[in-house]
Amino acid sequence: MNDSTKPDPGRRRFLARAATAGGALFLAGCDRLSRSDGMVSLFDSASALTQTAQRALTSRHDLAREYPASEIAATFRANGTTNPQNSDYQALAANGFRDWRLSVEGLVELPRSFSLDELKRMSSRTQITRHDCVEGWSCIGQWKGAVLGDLLAQVRPTAKARYVVFHCADNTYGGPDKYYESLDLIEAMHPQTLLAYELNGADLPIANGAPIRLRAERQLGYKMAKYVMRLELVESFEDIGRGNGGYWEDRGYNWWAGI
Amino acid sequence: MRSPGANPDTAVDGAKQGGKVIKRHSLFTRVWHWVNAICLVVLLMSGLQIFNAHPALYWGNDSSFGDSALSIFAVQGDDGELRGITEIGGLRFDTTGVLGVSGPAADLERRGFPAWATIPGPRWLAMGRQWHFLFGWIFAPMLVAYLLYLILSGQLWRRLIPRLHEWRGIGRTIREHMLLRFPRGEEARHYNILQKLTYLLVLLAIAPLIVLTGLTMSPTVDAAWPWLLDLFGGRQSAxxxxxxxxxAFVAFFVIHVALVLVSGVFNNLRSMITGHYALPDEETSRHE
Known part of the structure; x- marks a missing residue:
């Protein structure tokens, strides 16, 4: 064997290091770019394009797929907060949410509040749907709840109202900020959008958002606020939280959660 | 308007490699190729960042937790050491250092794919999604445009659909590829059958599939096009x-780059940058 055909360990090491260094530079570049104004505005444009395209593709009446009862998952996975620790919530839970009232306020003609029983007496819908988490997993469950569109019709949003903001009881990960979310009126008025109080035929468990959680079946899971306490109709959500329309939106996730 | 690729066989003066120089790739093809190269790297690495948020795969509509087709996770051994485990089809592999557990020895991290394989490097799902969707918006429309271009310009038929005699000679072509002997002279003017089949597989199957299965993961798209769920057997299958x-794209990338390197790297690169390709001489022996 000729010496020159043997791999030169020095050269090999150099090449490996050069490749590693090149890769590291590329990655560091991507990480720095991620925070640059130029990239952030490109990301925002792409997200706006996604929202526009998906809205154009989907009529406001297109329903999310509903599944047969045989597809219901044995346990519905609970994510995020599974038991809000603050004393107000614990007191409500201790009393079976009999003192809980959902107040609906903001840009509405007839602001008022609803007890859990009042919600249960309103027009309801039962649906077996797939919950898609932004993390990638899916879980199928049967939900029963008050149709949000019917509730909104009762309080009569004013002409200026554009979004429904859902204020929640839980401090996610025990932090200082309460969870909140928002839907525009198209998603809020969708026939499958519910204030759900039942999961798989039983009262909604605390782990899944008791006494009510939002179901917005054409969006990802982080939109579907749990432990909902108050609805606020607004023209803009700029002054709420950090101004991006939701707890996770304030932490870099897109307001449009259709993908 | 005359497309630059309308006449790919035009001989160009100034052959330097001895062989006849032909116009091989149109401007569109060349731009598409390099934009794709960037897109695929970013899409792959940001995709792995997204995958790391839930490093398991399932078949069907929902995630039957505990019944995954593939799962990457970490376990703490009896000695207190973190081990990365990859389970696939009931088989269990220790993949510490790459899958499940990776990073510097002093600061091992539980994560699906390692930091060097993801965009961004640190665990950051929201930002991985931003990169993925931005480049998806470049990749998918370019794919549609290129497929239309291939069909309308006749190149799909002229350059990529194998002819009967090529099917008959497929055994010989495979043998020659194994020996790293590539077509020379006039024979090198056209793609051989293995190239044709590979490019057809990527263009007509893998690339459209990856776009459509990506869309199937969107709950809004599923409401508009529920047939996607039926086509792929559910969101988790998609x-x-x-x-x-x-x-498959990674495998294609590795084989593609390897063959570009061994079949005349400068000639190949030139053809994808300037469009000009020198047909390798029939007589000259292969460079060792």
């Missing part, structure tokens, strides 16, 4: 197929 297609 996610798994998306991952398999990405793996």
């Amino acid at each position: 996610r798994t197929i998306h991952f398999i297609c990405a793996t």
